[in-house]
Amino acid sequence: MDMETLLNEWTGESVIVRHDKPTGAWIIIAIHSTRLGPAAGGTRMKSYVNVQAAVYDALRLSGAMTYKFAVSGIPMGGAKAVIAAPPIFDPQSRSALLRRYGALIHQLGGLFSTAPDVGTSSADMDIIAEMGAPHIFGRTPAAGGMGDSGPITGLGVFAGIQLVCEHLYGVASLQGRRVLVQGAGQVGGKLIEHLLDVGTEVLFSDVAEAAIRHFRDELGLPFIPAEAVYETECDIFSPCALGGILNATTIPQLNCRAVAGGANNQLGAPEDADKLQARNILYAPDYVINAGGAIALTAVETDGWLYAEAEKKVAENIQRALREIFTTATAEGITTEAAARRIAEERLRVPGP
Numbered sequence: 001m002d003m004e005t006l007l008n009e010w011t012g013e014s015v016i017v018r019h020d021k022p023t024g025a026w027i028i029i030a031i032h033s034t035r036l037g038p039a040a041g042g043t044r045m046k047s048y049v050n051v052q053a054a055v056y057d058a059l060r061l062s063g064a065m066t067y068k069f070a071v072s073g074i075p076m077g078g079a080k081a082v083i084a085a086p087p088i089f090d091p092q093s094r095s096a097l098l099r100r101y102g103a104l105i106h107q108l109g110g111l112f113s114t115a116p117d118v119g120t121s122s123a124d125m126d127i128i129a130e131m132g133a134p135h136i137f138g139r140t141p142a143a144g145g146m147g148d149s150g151p152i153t154g155l156g157v158f159a160g161i162q163l164v165c166e167h168l169y170g171v172a173s174l175q176g177r178r179v180l181v182q183g184a185g186q187v188g189g190k191l192i193e194h195l196l197d198v199g200t201e202v203l204f205s206d207v208a209e210a211a212i213r214h215f216r217d218e219l220g221l222p223f224i225p226a227e228a229v230y231e232t233e234c235d236i237f238s239p240c241a242l243g244g245i246l247n248a249t250t251i252p253q254l255n256c257r258a259v260a261g262g263a264n265n266q267l268g269a270p271e272d273a274d275k276l277q278a279r280n281i282l283y284a285p286d287y288v289i290n291a292g293g294a295i296a297l298t299a300v301e302t303d304g305w306l307y308a309e310a311e312k313k314v315a316e317n318i319q320r321a322l323r324e325i326f327t328t329a330t331a332e333g334i335t336t337e338a339a340a341r342r343i344a345e346e347r348l349r350v351p352g353p
């Protein structure tokens, strides 16, 4: 798709594009909506085949942030930033690039705040904040931030799975339920710990050697190879790695009652929500169940909550949102994805700032 069509079909507000001459990197900030407040979204850093692919990623991901904040009741707008890095560049030029990115955020004067995302860490946020403060979430505790939001996102997914069980079986207990976690990283790994704590039968899949060694060899959990993930029988399938994994190829293979996981952009296409519904598989919309990081970062860093209070807020907030979504979907006979969208759009139907 050419750039004009891409931007034309996008429902967001503005895009900032900066070519970083010293490194050749492209910085793209997509401001999807400032309807509910100043916009925020994580910074994703990786290499892309071309600038267009990077712009496309930023545009696509920014909308989910708008919906995430709206459904979670956080007074912020949605955005996402992408740093399209050159294939190889040394760590020194990386910090300099992050500082220049921080200066750009500073220039935007609060229109946009950022946080860690795929390819960026809390340590990176510290560097970006040297120029970009105070518009940076998720700095390291040493720099006064909350640190990594992966664990609390994992806790939120766990709380969401409990609510899914309550909806499916009438009891929130996970004891003896079988959950397959795809991706035992920052979020999935923490989720697995919470599941094991309450007596869940956990299966996992991962491609990283270190994760396989830990969860299969040290903890003795059944390891499911990538090619068998979708067909493996379980109560809940929890995608915590890649996007786009729910599609025309995988949905017919699924052997579960529900999909509830932390990965972003799980649906390959909008109609995949209908395919799940037709198979009677309950889907917890990704941007609702994975909102724990956003909820906690804003609670702790903007509103001054203690971490332990934020943990409670994350669990309650996600469970309340999913309950409302499942009730709406059942009452209206629509998909859970459509119900979540409807609730978000109702909240967005207010006068702009």
Ligand code: PPY
Residues within 6 Å of the ligand: 040, 041, 042, 043, 068, 113, 114, 115, 116, 117, 137, 290, 291, 293, 294, 295, 297, 298
């Ligand atoms: C996300 O939840 O996907 C994020 O990008 C995290 C986040 C958290 C707080 C402000 C902005 C982004």
